[in-house]
Amino acid sequence: MSTRVxxxxxxxxxxxxxxxxxxxxxxxxxxxxxxILEAAGLAPSAYNVQPWRFIYARREDAETFARFLExxxxxxxxxxxxxxxxLYVLSEETTxxxxxxxxxxxxxxxxxxxxxxxxxxxxDALGYRAHAMTGVDFAKARAVLNVxxxxxxxxxxxxxxxxxxxxxxxALREREVVSTRKPVSEIAFEGAYPTxx
Amino acid sequence: MSTRVxxxxxxxxxxxxxxxxxxxxxxxxxxxxxxILEAAGLAPSAYNVQPWRFIYARREDAETFARFLExxxxxxxxxxxxxxxxLYVLSEETTxxxxxxxxxxxxxxxxxxxxxxxxxxxxDALGYRAHAMTGVDFAKARAVLNVxxxxxxxxxxxxxxxxxxxxxxxALREREVVSTRKPVSEIAFEGAYPTxx
Numbered sequence: 001m002s003t004r005v006x007x008x009x010x011x012x013x014x015x016x017x018x019x020x021x022x023x024x025x026x027x028x029x030x031x032x033x034x035x036i037l038e039a040a041g042l043a044p045s046a047y048n049v050q051p052w053r054f055i056y057a058r059r060e061d062a063e064t065f066a067r068f069l070e071x072x073x074x075x076x077x078x079x080x081x082x083x084x085x086x087l088y089v090l091s092e093e094t095t096x097x098x099x100x101x102x103x104x105x106x107x108x109x110x111x112x113x114x115x116x117x118x119x120x121x122x123x124d125a126l127g128y129r130a131h132a133m134t135g136v137d138f139a140k141a142r143a144v145l146n147v148x149x150x151x152x153x154x155x156x157x158x159x160x161x162x163x164x165x166x167x168x169x170x171a172l173r174e175r176e177v178v179s180t181r182k183p184v185s186e187i188a189f190e191g192a193y194p195t196x197x
Numbered sequence: 198m199s200t201r202v203x204x205x206x207x208x209x210x211x212x213x214x215x216x217x218x219x220x221x222x223x224x225x226x227x228x229x230x231x232x233i234l235e236a237a238g239l240a241p242s243a244y245n246v247q248p249w250r251f252i253y254a255r256r257e258d259a260e261t262f263a264r265f266l267e268x269x270x271x272x273x274x275x276x277x278x279x280x281x282x283x284l285y286v287l288s289e290e291t292t293x294x295x296x297x298x299x300x301x302x303x304x305x306x307x308x309x310x311x312x313x314x315x316x317x318x319x320x321d322a323l324g325y326r327a328h329a330m331t332g333v334d335f336a337k338a339r340a341v342l343n344v345x346x347x348x349x350x351x352x353x354x355x356x357x358x359x360x361x362x363x364x365x366x367x368a369l370r371e372r373e374v375v376s377t378r379k380p381v382s383e384i385a386f387e388g389a390y391p392t393x394x
Binding site: 004006007009010011013014015017019034035037038039040041042043044046047048050052053054055056057058061064089090106107109110111112113114115116117118120121122125126131132133134135138145146147148151154155179180181182184187188189190191192193195 | 232234261307309310342
């Protein structure tokens, strides 16, 4: 594992967060999972609607775990099979209004992403790692996991304790490095979005 | 300010994060803003595409700041005017593929939400607060801020140093409390989404 070079004042938990692929296939204590999910739920959301929902399978429940693994693309199945917990992050696309009608929520995915970020940081803080995936057959996920309409499937997440890269097959082992980031100058602009982009 | 009761193992920065409305109308050093944006950019994203973009206005640039304030609904303008920096979080809806085509990105909003969460935590860690808003006239924002098509406007964010609630007008002062959260049992489900919901 290499490490990212970040400004020294970046929160260490944020700087060191990482989504590896090598997991140790151990079980994860229920209480730890509850703390991780509680942290996710502390995310901010528009009008405090908290549109995020999570469904999950623990690996000790082999049948359910296999069902949660199935919608992942083959590549992701090959390593996520060793996660301790598989989750799907869902979001409620509409919000109940005072008049009983449900109205579209502009930020249901955005807010669910904030919850996912906190989930990831809390996992790291407890000694685990979390890896989100959109390499998912979403139609299959909806069918296999029986996700009702009105809930968007945002991503799947592998959660567990990180194992050495050596545990991975060759092709994956080489890719087990932290990813780089665009410099701030390419993601943030003062006054206006650059017209040349 | 009241505080949330959370599990003692929840990361303090996550447990204490808060999006208040009372800001002190001071300027925010450029270096602090750069660190906050760098932390945002450390978020995970599908295929490391990093679809988040930020445009921002510093309050010392009064003309730009006023332009960034204008698309907010009146209620949000009434307090966000005292932020040090106003930002808009954007996301690239499509991603360039190897063949030169741009394809829809399933998680552009979700990933931008993760970046927003890290932005918020890093702001708190540096002694500031961040408050996201979707009480925004998004069409006006696109026009006034000249946001190109292909970039979704996810939310506006007020960033600054928190001021005492007493600084707010009466109606807002009463609302300057931390919001509650659903229990984990209402957002996370083992095995399947409950059919009764």
